[in-house]
Amino acid sequence: MTSPLLEVRGLKTVFHDLKGAWPAVDGVDLIVEPGEILGLVGESGSGKSVTGFSLVQLIDAPGEVVAGDVMFKGEDLRRASEERMRNLRGDRIAMIFQDPLMTLNPVLSIGEQMCEAILEHRTVSRQEALKEAANALARVGIPSPEARLKQFPHEFSGGMRQRVAIATALLNKPDLIIADEPTTALDVTIQSQILFEVQKLSRETGAAVLWITHDLAVIAELADRVAVMYAGRIVETGTVDDVLDHPRHPYTLGLLGSSAAAIAPGERLRQINGMAPSINSRPSGCPFRPRCERALAICSEVDPSPQSDREHSYRCHNPVPEGSTP
Amino acid sequence: MTAYVLQRLIQSILVLLAVSIVVFLAVYGIGDPIELLVPPQVSAAERAAMIRRLGLDLPVLQQYLVFLGNALKGDLGRSFVHGVPAVDLILARLPATFELVLLAMSLAAVVGIPLGLLAGLNPESRPSRAIMAGTVLGFSLPSFWKGMMLVLLFSVALGWLPTAGRGETVSVLGIQTSLLTLDGLKHLVLPALNLAIPNMALMIKLVAAGTSEAMTQDYVKYARAKGVRPKRVVGRHVLRNILIPVVTVAGMEFGSLVAFSTITETVFAWPGMGKLLIDSIYQLDRPVIVAYVMLATLLFVAVNFLVDILYAALDPRVKLTGEMV
Numbered sequence: 001m002t003s004p005l006l007e008v009r010g011l012k013t014v015f016h017d018l019k020g021a022w023p024a025v026d027g028v029d030l031i032v033e034p035g036e037i038l039g040l041v042g043e044s045g046s047g048k049s050v051t052g053f054s055l056v057q058l059i060d061a062p063g064e065v066v067a068g069d070v071m072f073k074g075e076d077l078r079r080a081s082e083e084r085m086r087n088l089r090g091d092r093i094a095m096i097f098q099d100p101l102m103t104l105n106p107v108l109s110i111g112e113q114m115c116e117a118i119l120e121h122r123t124v125s126r127q128e129a130l131k132e133a134a135n136a137l138a139r140v141g142i143p144s145p146e147a148r149l150k151q152f153p154h155e156f157s158g159g160m161r162q163r164v165a166i167a168t169a170l171l172n173k174p175d176l177i178i179a180d181e182p183t184t185a186l187d188v189t190i191q192s193q194i195l196f197e198v199q200k201l202s203r204e205t206g207a208a209v210l211w212i213t214h215d216l217a218v219i220a221e222l223a224d225r226v227a228v229m230y231a232g233r234i235v236e237t238g239t240v241d242d243v244l245d246h247p248r249h250p251y252t253l254g255l256l257g258s259s260a261a262a263i264a265p266g267e268r269l270r271q272i273n274g275m276a277p278s279i280n281s282r283p284s285g286c287p288f289r290p291r292c293e294r295a296l297a298i299c300s301e302v303d304p305s306p307q308s309d310r311e312h313s314y315r316c317h318n319p320v321p322e323g324s325t326p
Numbered sequence: 327m328t329a330y331v332l333q334r335l336i337q338s339i340l341v342l343l344a345v346s347i348v349v350f351l352a353v354y355g356i357g358d359p360i361e362l363l364v365p366p367q368v369s370a371a372e373r374a375a376m377i378r379r380l381g382l383d384l385p386v387l388q389q390y391l392v393f394l395g396n397a398l399k400g401d402l403g404r405s406f407v408h409g410v411p412a413v414d415l416i417l418a419r420l421p422a423t424f425e426l427v428l429l430a431m432s433l434a435a436v437v438g439i440p441l442g443l444l445a446g447l448n449p450e451s452r453p454s455r456a457i458m459a460g461t462v463l464g465f466s467l468p469s470f471w472k473g474m475m476l477v478l479l480f481s482v483a484l485g486w487l488p489t490a491g492r493g494e495t496v497s498v499l500g501i502q503t504s505l506l507t508l509d510g511l512k513h514l515v516l517p518a519l520n521l522a523i524p525n526m527a528l529m530i531k532l533v534a535a536g537t538s539e540a541m542t543q544d545y546v547k548y549a550r551a552k553g554v555r556p557k558r559v560v561g562r563h564v565l566r567n568i569l570i571p572v573v574t575v576a577g578m579e580f581g582s583l584v585a586f587s588t589i590t591e592t593v594f595a596w597p598g599m600g601k602l603l604i605d606s607i608y609q610l611d612r613p614v615i616v617a618y619v620m621l622a623t624l625l626f627v628a629v630n631f632l633v634d635i636l637y638a639a640l641d642p643r644v645k646l647t648g649e650m651v
Contacts, residue, residue, distance in 0.1 A: 090553030102544035
């Protein structure tokens with residue numbers, strides 16, 4: 001068995017304010033194998049984006065990564081220098097952000113923004129970099145890439161800009177791509193095109209992908225494995241087939257039940273009762289307990305620790321019985 | 327682009343026309359120049375002849391129309407006091423003011439932009455707080471007082487720099503300049519500094535505000551996620567975005583300094599346009615005042631146009647198109 005590409009243990013990221021330090025990410029464990037696509041799913045405020053940024057040490061004050069190990073190819077990124085991290089970012093670990101309208105600098109040309117990703121990591125000529133950038137654009141299906149490189153972000157549609165971001169991520173043939181809800185801001189047809197591209201490119205280049213999303217349908221289509229996040233921790237993780245077909249955590253079951261595909265046409269959409277607890281009012285015991293239909297007395301006292309059943313692990317005192325379908 | 331230039335041209339003519347009316351009426355209102363121009367011992371007949379010669383016997387509307395007719399031919403009138411064309415008088419003073427303002431604005435940019443970046447990047451740090459406190463001082467100290475204090479400190483107490491005047495000049499392409507002689511530069515430093523200080527403060531504020539806002543933008547985080555060096559993130563991604571407001575303000579300030587650096591020129595006895603304006607107002611030299619304001623307006627119109635072109639160069643989203651509204 002080969003060692004994983006990325007192994008995260010007990011990652012904890014807090015946000016400081018006058019009253020204290022509030023954990024947005026509270027003991028996250030993750031494993032990403034080389035070349036696989038791991039979906040990290042959760043609702044708004046569950047800490048999934050913060051997890052992504054914590055991995056590459058891009059958490060700005062008042063946020064701070066306070067605990068945990070982030071082992072990337074055997075190197076602990078938590079102890080890496082800022083210069084070492086800069087060398088890794090965009091080179092070994094690329095990122096794609098959520099809103100393509102905001103992530104490209106409006107006053108710099110696409111060519112410059114793509115080339116800098118190359119030139120900051122490798123010593124090649126500008127011409128060489130431009131050629132690579134054009135090839136990358138062609139690869140994600142952007143026609144006449146040479147002409148496009150001279151253009152500016154406002155001359156691209158949202159979907160095109162996200163393709164530019166994907167092409168940029170691929171430039172240095174990274175080992176890992178962290179994609180933070182990259183299709184959320186796009187319409188559905190563009191979304192499935194992008195998903196298809198990413199899956200294809202991941203296979204071609206062997207890059208592993210950590211795909212952060214709130215959309216289980218995307219995970220089902222794209223990912224090999226899934227980790228479900230709630231209130232700053234992973235509550236259930238396993239292969240996509242295991243977790244989506246046989247969820248053990250009531251939260252995962254609720255998420256699956258609330259998707260439009262799970263109900264008959266004309267029926268009212270189901271939802272999980274209540275709201276995700278905010279960062280400074282997490283309940284004692286299991287954080288999902290106040291919203292859980294299966295809660296027991298023990299749930300308000302003891303925080304469940306992960307229990308696993310082969311590759312499938314979940315944190316619940318009273319898991320959904322095996323074999324029940326959503 | 328052609329449509330845009332044409333549209334700006336028409337706008338400019340309308341602005342000039344409006345300004346000419348306001349200024350003409352205003353100088354008409356502030357007093358009768360005859361009392362100052364004609365010595366008391368002159369006979370009534372000579373006095374009347376003088377009034378007629380200067381065209382002051384006509385009703386104000388007619389005076390204005392005469393002025394406008396001449397202005398269209400490029401003649402903005404003759405100085406009552408010096409007897410030479412007002413425009414020549416002003417243009418002769420332009421190089422002195424221009425070099426002063428050029429140095430002042432360069433100083434403001436060279437000092438203001440880096441300090442603004444520094445203050446914007448770490449707003450909570452001690453040096454940043456000191457810089458921002460300094461800007462308040464730079465804004466609020468009155469120009470004449472600051473000028474006198476500079477003279478007191480550097481000329482009187484330390485004896486490093488001359489107190490007033492323009493110093494030695496050399497002629498380059500027919501224009502007198504003090505930028506190229508050591509003595510001229512020595513004379514230039516204090517008035518330029520005096521003009522630069524409030525503009526430095528302005529630049530610092532603008533750049534600091536722009537920087538701290540730009541640093542929170544997604545494109546900065548994205549650039550960092552690409553592994554871009556901090557120097558390049560600030561020097562390229564951030565600076566390029568904040569230069570747009572800076573250029574606007576610098577352009578407007580440049581125009582207003584050239585036209586109205588009156589106080590500094592007076593304090594340092596700098597023989598520039600501002601000094602001419604204040605002298606002309608004291609002597610009620612109407613044609614010079616009117617011509618001065620007209621030229622100042624022209625300057626502002628030109629600077630604004632230049633700023634718009636710079637915008638288009640800085641911000642790819644700006645397209646110069648003529649849209650009649």
